[in-house]
Amino acid sequence: MNLAATALTVLTAATALGAPPPPAVVRPHPSPSATSRLSLSAATAPPSAGPRVAAAPRVARQWTTTDAAPIGRPLAVDGVLVGYVMRARHVYARGIAPATGRMLWEQEVSPSLQPTGSEIAPHRVGNHAVLLQPEPAFSPDHARLTVLDPRTGRELHRTPAMLFSSPPESCFAGRSVCALATPETGDPVRGYRLNLDSGAFIPYAETAPQGARHLGPQGLIALGPTTAEQIALLRDGTLHWQRPLPAVFPRVPATTGTRWTLHTNTNDAATAHAANADADAGADADAYTGSGYARGTRSKTAVTLDLARDPVSAGLDATDGHLLWRQYGTVIDCGGRIALPGRGVRCRYRGTVTTTNASRTTTSAALKVNLEGFDPRTGKSRWSVPLGPATALAVGAGRLPVADENTIVAPAPTGPLLIDLRTGSTSKPAAGAVVWCPKAVRFPYRTATTMRTGGDVFTPCTPSGRPSVASPPPATARAIGTVVANFAVIPTPTGYQGTEVTP
Numbered sequence: 001m002n003l004a005a006t007a008l009t010v011l012t013a014a015t016a017l018g019a020p021p022p023p024a025v026v027r028p029h030p031s032p033s034a035t036s037r038l039s040l041s042a043a044t045a046p047p048s049a050g051p052r053v054a055a056a057p058r059v060a061r062q063w064t065t066t067d068a069a070p071i072g073r074p075l076a077v078d079g080v081l082v083g084y085v086m087r088a089r090h091v092y093a094r095g096i097a098p099a100t101g102r103m104l105w106e107q108e109v110s111p112s113l114q115p116t117g118s119e120i121a122p123h124r125v126g127n128h129a130v131l132l133q134p135e136p137a138f139s140p141d142h143a144r145l146t147v148l149d150p151r152t153g154r155e156l157h158r159t160p161a162m163l164f165s166s167p168p169e170s171c172f173a174g175r176s177v178c179a180l181a182t183p184e185t186g187d188p189v190r191g192y193r194l195n196l197d198s199g200a201f202i203p204y205a206e207t208a209p210q211g212a213r214h215l216g217p218q219g220l221i222a223l224g225p226t227t228a229e230q231i232a233l234l235r236d237g238t239l240h241w242q243r244p245l246p247a248v249f250p251r252v253p254a255t256t257g258t259r260w261t262l263h264t265n266t267n268d269a270a271t272a273h274a275a276n277a278d279a280d281a282g283a284d285a286d287a288y289t290g291s292g293y294a295r296g297t298r299s300k301t302a303v304t305l306d307l308a309r310d311p312v313s314a315g316l317d318a319t320d321g322h323l324l325w326r327q328y329g330t331v332i333d334c335g336g337r338i339a340l341p342g343r344g345v346r347c348r349y350r351g352t353v354t355t356t357n358a359s360r361t362t363t364s365a366a367l368k369v370n371l372e373g374f375d376p377r378t379g380k381s382r383w384s385v386p387l388g389p390a391t392a393l394a395v396g397a398g399r400l401p402v403a404d405e406n407t408i409v410a411p412a413p414t415g416p417l418l419i420d421l422r423t424g425s426t427s428k429p430a431a432g433a434v435v436w437c438p439k440a441v442r443f444p445y446r447t448a449t450t451m452r453t454g455g456d457v458f459t460p461c462t463p464s465g466r467p468s469v470a471s472p473p474p475a476t477a478r479a480i481g482t483v484v485a486n487f488a489v490i491p492t493p494t495g496y497q498g499t500e501v502t503p
């Protein structure tokens with residue numbers, strides 16, 4: 001992400017289709033290559049009269065699909081996977097058998113009127129898959145909220161056609177699905193509740209505050225015109241609290257998702273891995289943390305950010321929204337460059353970055369970057385690793401490579417450095433090491449010029465980020481894959497890859 005460009009994306013969602021989808025192409029890999037082979041167990045030969053012969057070590061089973069491009073990680077729902085794929089500028093949800101990659105069902109989905117920067121991703125409530133499905137007979141953006149059996153794709157509940165401005169999420173103790181919506185353009189936005197017991201679709205007692213916009217999970221919203229923007233929590237039909245934006249991010253202009261963002265933190269790394277955790281029905285947030293940017297110094301030809309004072313991070317108490325802490329010169333998750341979210345990690349910057357208005361090129365001066373672990377409740381640093389003039393963390397737009405469930409690869413003056421995000425401990429990659437390089441997905445939706453945002457897809461690479469023809473060890477699939485039934489399923493640019501992992 002380009003700091004001077006000040007774009008930051010929120011990371012912190014059953015009728016048959018008119019034409020049947022093409023069959024999924026699944027290629028099993030019974031014997032991985034030597035570079036990716038993992039011995040899960042050593043079988044013992046049965047007793048015999050002759051000499052005992054050691055059996056060959058059992059290797060990890062693998063499979064791949066190649067029929068459609070994933071737009072992010074699949075979600076585990078009731079023992080199967082629900083993933084979103086792109087095909088012919090449309091997005092489809094599909095059920096996937098984790099041990100074989102077989103497609104169980106497929107349905108088209110719609111972003112409806114969610115902000116273009118919001119991630120289009122699968123959602124669940126309890127053991128149900130929850131989708132927004134298009135209703136083109138009403139308008140290109142109308143959709144119905146549908147609750148499906150994730151194993152069969154069978155429709156359990158559906159709502160009338162609406163314009164949804166937020167993704168569906170769990171509410172009322174997991175007994176309902178809630179979303180912000182309006183029947184028609186120009187009508188007031190309201191919070192709606194789909195009761196999973198009765199199927200009733202009920203508006204909240206009061207309309208959502210004027211200009212309500214979705215910010216993140218568990219009811220986090222932005223309110224009001226951009227000239228007087230507020231941060232608020234609307235959950236289970238009640239507006240619990242709201243805070244003026246300047247009280248959280250002084251000097252930061254309004255415009256949600258462009259100049260500032262907030263994320264959910266639980267202080268629990270086990271629940272932070274969105275691919276393997278139920279983000280909708282998981283633990284309540286302990287704190288909301290986020291970052292924003294001041295406007296910097298502007299001239300007719302360029303914009304310059306002073307990295308010690310223009311970026312700012314803050315933490316809000318999830319219960320009442322009061323300010324817990326604020327620190328200038330820091331950006332949580334390094335502006336989206338950390339592909340293991342929710343780990344309480346930030347970049348601390350010094351120096352400047354300048355973006356020219358004409359060419360949109362960005363340069364840095366006197367740059368110094370520290371990667372830090374921090375406590376979301378207090379903002380205090382837990383550990384710090386100096387990375388020197390790491391331009392990839394201030395000017396570059398890519399995400400850092402991932403080595404395992406807790407370790408990323410960061411650029412350092414002496415070369416790539418493995419950093420454990422739990423402790424800040426560092427080490428050098430082994431010779432010939434292969435890791436996973438993430439890439440954020442942006443894709444054309446319906447037209448060539450309408451771009452939407454997905455999650456991450458992954459490819460094998462060297463610790464320095466160069467593509468690799470070898471594969472990372474199968475055990476590393478846990479770091480980036482969704483684990484179900486002892487298979488870790490990874491989204492790649494061309495399909496899904498399933499790898500058997502140890503229980």
